[in-house]
Amino acid sequence: xxxxxxxxxxxQLNSERIGAAALELVDADGNFTMPGLAQRLGVxxxxxxxxxxxxxxxxxxxxxxxTSDIDGSWFDTLPWDQxxxxxxxxxxxxxxxxxxxxxxxxxxxxxxxxxxxxxTAAASSLYRAGxxxxxxxxxxxxxxxxxxxxxxxxxxPATMITVSEAEGTETLRLALxxxxxxxxxxxxxxxxxxxxxxEGLRTLLLDHTESSGP
Amino acid sequence: xxxxxxxxxxxQLNSERIGAAALELVDADGNFTMPGLAQRLGVxxxxxxxxxxxxxxxxxxxxxxxTSDIDGSWFDTLPWDQxxxxxxxxxxxxxxxxxxxxxxxxxxxxxxxxxxxxxTAAASSLYRAGxxxxxxxxxxxxxxxxxxxxxxxxxxPATMITVSEAEGTETLRLALxxxxxxxxxxxxxxxxxxxxxxEGLRTLLLDHTESSGP
DNA sequence: ACCTGAACACCGTTCAAGT
DNA sequence: ACCTGAACACCGTTCAAGT
Numbered sequence: 001x002x003x004x005x006x007x008x009x010x011x012q013l014n015s016e017r018i019g020a021a022a023l024e025l026v027d028a029d030g031n032f033t034m035p036g037l038a039q040r041l042g043v044x045x046x047x048x049x050x051x052x053x054x055x056x057x058x059x060x061x062x063x064x065x066x067t068s069d070i071d072g073s074w075f076d077t078l079p080w081d082q083x084x085x086x087x088x089x090x091x092x093x094x095x096x097x098x099x100x101x102x103x104x105x106x107x108x109x110x111x112x113x114x115x116x117x118x119x120t121a122a123a124s125s126l127y128r129a130g131x132x133x134x135x136x137x138x139x140x141x142x143x144x145x146x147x148x149x150x151x152x153x154x155x156x157p158a159t160m161i162t163v164s165e166a167e168g169t170e171t172l173r174l175a176l177x178x179x180x181x182x183x184x185x186x187x188x189x190x191x192x193x194x195x196x197x198x199e200g201l202r203t204l205l206l207d208h209t210e211s212s213g214p
Numbered sequence: 215x216x217x218x219x220x221x222x223x224x225x226q227l228n229s230e231r232i233g234a235a236a237l238e239l240v241d242a243d244g245n246f247t248m249p250g251l252a253q254r255l256g257v258x259x260x261x262x263x264x265x266x267x268x269x270x271x272x273x274x275x276x277x278x279x280x281t282s283d284i285d286g287s288w289f290d291t292l293p294w295d296q297x298x299x300x301x302x303x304x305x306x307x308x309x310x311x312x313x314x315x316x317x318x319x320x321x322x323x324x325x326x327x328x329x330x331x332x333x334t335a336a337a338s339s340l341y342r343a344g345x346x347x348x349x350x351x352x353x354x355x356x357x358x359x360x361x362x363x364x365x366x367x368x369x370x371p372a373t374m375i376t377v378s379e380a381e382g383t384e385t386l387r388l389a390l391x392x393x394x395x396x397x398x399x400x401x402x403x404x405x406x407x408x409x410x411x412x413e414g415l416r417t418l419l420l421d422h423t424e425s426s427g428p
Numbered sequence: 429a430c431c432t433g434a435a436c437a438c439c440g441t442t443c444a445a446g447t
Numbered sequence: 448a449c450c451t452g453a454a455c456a457c458c459g460t461t462c463a464a465g466t
Contacts (some may be wrong), residue, residue, distance in 0.1 A: 002383065021411035025307065054421075060241060096298070097370045103321040106321065106366060107317040107319060107320065107321065107366070116383075116386075116409040119386055120383050120385070120386045123286055123385045123386040123388075123389045124385045124386070127385045127388070128387070128390075132392075133389055133392035134228065134389075134392035134393055134394070134404060135389055135402075136385075136389035136392075137389050137390065137393040137399070137403070138393065138394070138399075138403040138405075139403075139406060139407075139408075139410075140369060140402070141399075141400075141403035141407075142360075142364070142403045142407025143361070143368070143404050143407070144234075144367075145360060145363030145364045145367045145407060146356075146363055146401065146407065146411075147361055147363070148358045148362075148363040148366060148367075149358070149359030149361070149362040149363030149364075149366075150356070150359045150363075151364075152320060152321070152359070152362060152363075153329070153355060153358075155358045160351065169330075169334050169336045170335040171327070171334070171338045171341045171350075172330075172334045172338070172345055173335045174341070175340075175341070175347060175348075175350035175351050176345075176351065178347035178348035178350075179348055179350070179351040181347070185351070185355075186354075186355075188349075188352045189351070189352040189353075189356045189359065189361075190215075190356070191352075192349060192352040192353060192356050192357025193353075193355075193359060193360065193411065195354075195418065196353075196356065196409050196411050196412075196413075196414030196415045196417075196418055197360075197407065197410050197414055198410075198414065199347075199413070199414035199417050200409065200410030200411055200412065200413035200414030200415075200417070201410045201414075203407065203413050203414070203417070205412065206411055
């Protein structure tokens, strides 16, 4: 037959296909390599470099795919505290659809340019609610930090804290026994943390608006 | 001269030296390789494998070093909410001494076996405070998730959110202008988030103790 | 512009050989 | 038990050669 060589009549590769294939590999193996990616695309490794300037760029394509599910429309329709709750749950669930991807993506900045839309909506919402200008970004960042930490916690291998016979671990053993196990463990931690965080923000806001008057 | 070959009279390597050298490399380069580590130790790569069963094991040695600064003694001496605050700040500062290490360590479980001591103290403290048995671990985990997320945020490259001329970004621009820049940005997010989290936990505790009686 | 095929430097791990 | 030296399979990236 003879292998086609040289520029093909119609391009066979693009960022979309590359990102999709890479995410599939991550979902399946927890990681991806350039050779593995090329194989799955039925292409030579060097071909990929015509569409993405390196492995790091492919990782960003994966990030775009994973985070594309997140939207911040709640901030336009719900009260700020409910919006944060909805956003956080949506955020976490986007990552939970691709558990293995979290470790790949967590080490770089979360704030992909596409999430500026969310930032915009969130900032407006918090501003309307009465948060001081110079704290708005901090509030958003704090919530995002918690979500990312919770996402990493959710994919952590079953902790299996085996407590030895040491003294003073009575209460810890009790707490371990009473705590849910499996996926429910991380979920409960997320629920409790998010509830506390939002509730605390409510109090902080109240302090601000009270002291500054109507 | 002739290179020494075979078993040396006194061992020249041990976990301590390996972990220390690896952390030094991480601090300097943001990462480490087995060849690089061997070179710094003045040793062959294969020698390392006699003391650590692989690169992942060396990462754990690094983790032990970084987290050894964290202690949970506050839970024995301070009220639970102040103890959480002190613990969180100490935790973050331990990571901030080795900023580059965070990315290396964040992807694996945080809960190193050595941190069981902290868990024990924290569990006792929260139990005494009146948190329900089955929520104690969730509270600790939630705080830890937030800290880890904040640590990752702190080492994120300067976000440089450049907002285009699009509509509705007025408030975002305002918030960006009002927010502190540099290291103060992440610090403020951490401060606000931690304050809110602890304040929210206080409220949650109050709800529990009120509904269950004295 | 886009793909191939071969090359390069580098990595983590293994293992027989030495004492 | 502990270190050497060489080997292996694999990785990310580059680049001339093709159309």
